[in-house]
Amino acid sequence: MSSSWINTRAWLLMLPLLIVMVAVIGWPLIDTVRLSFTDAKLVGTSGNFVGFDNYLKMLSNSGFQRAFLTTTWFAVISVTAEMVVGVAAALLLNQQFYGRTVLRALMILPWALPTVVNATLWRLIYNPEYGALNAALTQIGLLDAYRSWLGEPGTALAALILADTWKNFPLVALIALAALQAVPRDITSAAMVDGAGAWSRFRFVILPYLAGPLMVALVLRTIEAFKVFDIIWVMTRGGPANSTRTLSILVYQEAFSFQRAGSGASLALMVTLMVTVLAAIYATVIRKTAGAN
Amino acid sequence: MLKSIKTALLGATLFSAALSGVAHAETKLNALFMAQAAYSEADVRAMTDAFTKANPDISVNIEFVPYEGLHDKTVLAQGSGGGYDVVLFDVIWPAEYATNNVLVDISDRITPAMKEGVLPGAWTTVEYEGKRYGLPWILDTKYLFYNKEILEKAGIANPPKTWAELADQAKIIKEKGVLDTPIAWSWSQAEAAICDYTTLVSAFGGDFLKDGKPAFQTGGGLDALNYMVTSYSSGLTNPNSKEFLEEDVRRVFQNGEAAFALNWTYMYNMANDPKESKVAGKVGVVPAPGVEGKSEVSAVNGSMGLGITTTSKHQDEAWKYIEFMTSQATQNAYAKLSLPIWTSSYDDPAVSAGQEDMIAAAKVALAAMYPRPTTPKYQELSTALQLAVQEAILGQSKPEDALNTAAENSGL
Numbered sequence: 001m002s003s004s005w006i007n008t009r010a011w012l013l014m015l016p017l018l019i020v021m022v023a024v025i026g027w028p029l030i031d032t033v034r035l036s037f038t039d040a041k042l043v044g045t046s047g048n049f050v051g052f053d054n055y056l057k058m059l060s061n062s063g064f065q066r067a068f069l070t071t072t073w074f075a076v077i078s079v080t081a082e083m084v085v086g087v088a089a090a091l092l093l094n095q096q097f098y099g100r101t102v103l104r105a106l107m108i109l110p111w112a113l114p115t116v117v118n119a120t121l122w123r124l125i126y127n128p129e130y131g132a133l134n135a136a137l138t139q140i141g142l143l144d145a146y147r148s149w150l151g152e153p154g155t156a157l158a159a160l161i162l163a164d165t166w167k168n169f170p171l172v173a174l175i176a177l178a179a180l181q182a183v184p185r186d187i188t189s190a191a192m193v194d195g196a197g198a199w200s201r202f203r204f205v206i207l208p209y210l211a212g213p214l215m216v217a218l219v220l221r222t223i224e225a226f227k228v229f230d231i232i233w234v235m236t237r238g239g240p241a242n243s244t245r246t247l248s249i250l251v252y253q254e255a256f257s258f259q260r261a262g263s264g265a266s267l268a269l270m271v272t273l274m275v276t277v278l279a280a281i282y283a284t285v286i287r288k289t290a291g292a293n
Numbered sequence: 294m295l296k297s298i299k300t301a302l303l304g305a306t307l308f309s310a311a312l313s314g315v316a317h318a319e320t321k322l323n324a325l326f327m328a329q330a331a332y333s334e335a336d337v338r339a340m341t342d343a344f345t346k347a348n349p350d351i352s353v354n355i356e357f358v359p360y361e362g363l364h365d366k367t368v369l370a371q372g373s374g375g376g377y378d379v380v381l382f383d384v385i386w387p388a389e390y391a392t393n394n395v396l397v398d399i400s401d402r403i404t405p406a407m408k409e410g411v412l413p414g415a416w417t418t419v420e421y422e423g424k425r426y427g428l429p430w431i432l433d434t435k436y437l438f439y440n441k442e443i444l445e446k447a448g449i450a451n452p453p454k455t456w457a458e459l460a461d462q463a464k465i466i467k468e469k470g471v472l473d474t475p476i477a478w479s480w481s482q483a484e485a486a487i488c489d490y491t492t493l494v495s496a497f498g499g500d501f502l503k504d505g506k507p508a509f510q511t512g513g514g515l516d517a518l519n520y521m522v523t524s525y526s527s528g529l530t531n532p533n534s535k536e537f538l539e540e541d542v543r544r545v546f547q548n549g550e551a552a553f554a555l556n557w558t559y560m561y562n563m564a565n566d567p568k569e570s571k572v573a574g575k576v577g578v579v580p581a582p583g584v585e586g587k588s589e590v591s592a593v594n595g596s597m598g599l600g601i602t603t604t605s606k607h608q609d610e611a612w613k614y615i616e617f618m619t620s621q622a623t624q625n626a627y628a629k630l631s632l633p634i635w636t637s638s639y640d641d642p643a644v645s646a647g648q649e650d651m652i653a654a655a656k657v658a659l660a661a662m663y664p665r666p667t668t669p670k671y672q673e674l675s676t677a678l679q680l681a682v683q684e685a686i687l688g689q690s691k692p693e694d695a696l697n698t699a700a701e702n703s704g705l
Contacts, residue, residue, distance in 0.1 A: 042372045043393040128533035129545060151481075151536030153687060237361065239482025240535060241683035256365045257672050258704075259393065261372075 036266035042259040054266035063242070064250065064267070071246040074161060075225035081165040082221055083214065086172025091202070093173070094180045104177070111170035119234035122163035126150050126235075150236050153243035160244055164231055168224070172217045179213040180206070211289055219282040223275050247271045319350045320610045324379040325367060328357035330539055330557045331431040331597070331631040340627065344617045351610050361483060364672070367602075371395050375604025378611040381430070383484075384596050384664065385671045387421040392669040396426040396600040402612055403428075410621065414662055415634045418596040421667065427600030428619045429634045434592040434658050435492050435555045436651075438564070439577040443552040446471050455582050456496055456520060456591075459553060463529040466552050474531040475552035476524060477545045481536050486682045487665065487675050488593050489555055493517035495663030496584045496591035501674075502666045507700035509678070510693065513587075518685050518692040525686045535686055547572055555581060557595060559630040561651045578650050580658035594662040632659075673704035 036054055040047030058064050093104050110118065125132045128148040137143035149159045183206055191205045229248035232238065238245035238253075251271065255264025324341075328334050334357055341353050356377075358366050364386060370376040371393075382390060390396045403425060415429040437459075439452045447466040453459035463475040479485035494501065497520070499513020508514065524530045531537075531545065539556055543563060546554040547570040554560070567573040580590035599618060601611045617623060624633035628644045632655050638644045645652040666674060681699035685692045 041393065042368060043395060128536065129541075129548075129550070148533045148536055151533060153689070236536075237482060239679075239683060241482065241687055241689055242680055252365075253676065256369060257676065258670075259368060259389075259672075 032265045032269060035262055036269050038262045039260075040262040040265075042255065042261045042264075047262050050262070054263040055270075058263065058267055058270065063245075064247075066242065067245050067247050067250045070157065070244065071226060071228070071248075074157065074164075074228060074246060075222055078161045078164045078168070079218065079221045079225050081161065082169045082172050083218065085165065085169040086217070087176050087210070087214070089169065089173040090176035090180055091206075093177055107170050107173060109170075110167045111174075113167065115167065115230045116234055118163065118167045119231045122159075122166075123150070123235050126159055151240050153240050156236055156240055156244050160232055160235060163235065164225070164228070167231070168221060172214070172221065175213050175217045176210055179210045183209045212286070215282065215286050215289060219279060219286070222278055222282070226275050226278065227271065319352055320607050322351060322353045322378045322607060322611055322614055323376060324353055324355045324381075324614070325363070325370075325377045326355060326357050326381050327360045327363050329360040330559050331433060332627060333559075333630055336627045336630060340618055340623055341614075343623070344614055347617070348613065351613070353614060367395065368393075371602060371604060375602060377602055378605035378607055379599055379614055380602055381597055382427065382600055384418045384594050384598070385484075385667075385675070387419060387426045387598075388667045389669045389671060390600070391421040391424065391426055394603050397603055397605070397608060398424045398426060399428075399601060399612065400425045410636060411634050412636050412659065414594075414659060415596060417594065417662075417664060419598040419600070427598040428615055429596055430599045430615075430619050431597040431631045432634045432659060433557050433595045433597070433631065434662050435488055435557060435581060435595060436561075436578050436654055436658060437581045438546060438554045438556055438560060439579070440546070440549060440552050440572055440575055441577045442572070442575045443471055443475070443549070444577075447552075452577055452579050453553075453582050454589075455585050456493070457585065459582055460524060460527075460529060463524075463553065464527075467529060472550070472552055474528060476530045476534075477537065477542045477551035477554040478521075478530060478534040479537045479539050479542050479555070480521070480534045480682060480686060481538050481541075482679045482683050483538060484675060484679075485538050486679050488595055490517055490521065490678065490682055491593040491663060491665050492555065492581050492591050493520055495593065495661070496582065496588050498584070498587040502668070502705070505668075505705065507674075507703050507705055510696035510700045515693055515696060516584075518682065518696060521682065522685050522692055526688070535683065558632055558651065558655070561648060562629045578654045580654050580661065588661075590657055590661050592658040592661045592663060594664045596662075668705065670704040673702075674699075677702040677704075 035047075037049055037051060038047035039050050039053075089107060093100060093107065113121075126149040128134065128146055128151065131146075131149070133149065134143065134146040138146065147155070149155050188201060188205055191201050196204070227248055228246055229252065232244050232246060232249060233252070236244045238249045247267070248271065251264055251267045254260050254267055326337050332340075337355060337357075341355055345352055360383075363381065363383070367377065367380045367382070380396075382396070387396070391398075407428070411429065412432065415432050416425065418429040418432075419425050419427045437452065443466060444452065444462070447462070447469050449462050449465065453462050459476070466472050466475045478489050480489060494509065494514055494517045497513035497516040499515075499517055500508040501514065502508055525532065525534070531551065533541075537545075539560075542551075542554050542556050543560050545551045546556070546560065547564050549572050561576060561578055564570045564576045565573050581592060583589045583591055599615045601608050601615070605611050619634060621633060621635040621638060624631075624635065625638055625641060625644050628638070629648070632638075632652075633644065639652060639656055665671070668674065677699040681695035684690045685695040690698070
């Protein structure tokens with residue numbers, strides 16, 4: 001068979017998928033780019049061309065800058081926490097002990113919960129009148145009186161990060177646990193015989209095996225964290241006093257609540273651009289680490 | 294991203310429309326309601342069942358969303374080519390919905406009987422620039438609820454007539470050690486906070502807008518926010534009010550943890566239900582107080598109406614459904630959580646039975662209802678004001694600065 005026929009056949013086989021992809025991703029994306037240069041409303045007018053107005057207004061808007069910082073802070077802290085807790089959980093669950101299988105299965109539970117359920121659950125835990133967190137902390141004496149965790153700008157974002165970490169660390173743990181299975185026992189044993197401590201064994205023997213898979217987890221989690229919407233929308237709707245208003249919430253308000261589809265589209269594209277840059281950086285790093293191995 | 298959502302919604306709608314076309318030969322209506330305050334979900338389902346029983350050729354598919362999602366869901370469905378025939382809408386949306394062609398002008402469908410029978414104030418709920426975009430359905434305002442037992446314990450004979458008196462009474466209750474934080478409000482960063490704020494603006498004789506420009510940053514508008522801040526910082530207000538919605542206020546009040554609470558009609562019969570309330574039988578209700586020399590009582594227009602969307606293909610059937618839901622017979626039968634729009638219902642003993650205090654308060658308060666500003670940009674204005682209220686009570690900025698910023702960001 002000629003190679004050109006193989007080539008043509010490959011394209012023919014992919015054609016249906018390509019058509020679907022262009023229809024559901026390509027076209028909407030191009031249309032969003034077009035929208036972002038107009039002052040279109042969600043309902044009614046299709047809008048006039050306004051050039052880079054939407055972008056300039058957005059960049060000079062203090063609300064956008066603040067939302068950008070809030071989003072970055074949320075992403076950095078929650079992803080870091082998820083990576084650390086996830087790896088620690090994986091190391092524990094990799095030990096031989098009675099009931100390990102049950103624990104491994106239980107660990108998936110938070111991750112399997114729909115985000116909205118998780119958010120509602122944590123809102124109950126944080127409830128200022130009858131929440132479990134308040135009850136627990138006052139009973140062990142760490143807190144004098146019940147607090148409004150989601151009502152204070154100082155604690156609301158931290159409370160959201162904790163809830164998000166609880167939900168998402170199992171993904172990291174799962175990936176790490178799978179990678180740990182590839183660490184040859186004889187190498188860890190040899191390191192032990194050579195007198196390497198627990199930390200040295202982790203740092204120099206185990207971590208190199210984990211690096212690649214963890215990088216994938218890091219990419220996935222960072223992109224997700226940067227786009228965060230649902231957990232915040234359910235728990236605080238961006239309050240108190242906008243202290244938890246992330247970029248996605250800003251996009252939602254702009255496009256749907258205020259019905260300014262044009263500037264909403266420019267905001268959405270900005271978020272897409274940031275996530276794409278992050279993904280590109282990670283892709284480069286992954287390629288480099290893979291090459292090093 | 295916008296378009297993909299629109300496309301997906303459109304696809305889902307078409308798909309379900311195609312399915313229903315095969316299954317039934319009858320007309321199928323889709324209606325959107327809210328699951329929060331006023332009529333309960335069970336009430337709305339029971340009313341709808343009664344309608345479909347009387348009209349077997351029409352079936353109604355009803356959907357409930359929290360109040361916070363009602364506006365966006367309606368607009369989103371409309372933006373994607375429709376989906377709902379009948380939608381519930383808040384008094385603050387007709388301006389925007391009319392401007393953006395979301396709702397049908399139904400002025401011509403209104404019968405003389407409706408014109409005569411419905412309370413004149415109720416019509417403002419559905420009007421914009423002289424046209425009517427639906428029928429009023431939920432006639433509601435925020436009342437002052439009080440716990441009779443707590444007032445008695447503190448030696449207070451009568452509920453407050455002014456907001457200053459309310460603060461004094463709360464102080465007595467606090468000082469006598471009956472309750473630490475006697476007042477509960479819904480000041481979460483949401484529309485609920487604006488309803489409380491508007492009640493106070495009406496008490497202090499303030500204006501939201503003058504000649505289309507923001508005017509809330511001075512006079513009564515500023516006095517209202519100052520009152521909220523003082524009430525919060527003096528410790529008379531439950532500090533968790535800053536994350537409360539109406540349902541949280543109800544829970545606190547029902548647990549006997551508030552002496553005073555501002556809330557909608559529905560709380561009266563729920564808080565008086567011994568099955569779920571610890572304060573059943575001790576619930577007092579009066580119109581929200583006034584301010585000496587400025588007002589006798591205060592009230593926010595928190596009414597809602599039912600309208601037909603411009604994308605509906607069954608507008609006659611939709612109207613039939615709305616007529617049934619807003620009819621005096623239906624409203625009188627379900628008057629425990631939301632009061633009727635019909636004038637004569639308020640003198641009907643069957644309606645007032647068991648809730649005489651509520652009806653007495655309603656007669657005064659409904660006549661004093663103060664509107665939130667009528668503008669197509671209401672959502673922006675409200676979002677800016679919500680932020681101002683929160684920043685002021687959290688002490689992040691002074692009330693006048695917060696309101697000035699809100700005026701700048703209101704889009705007006």
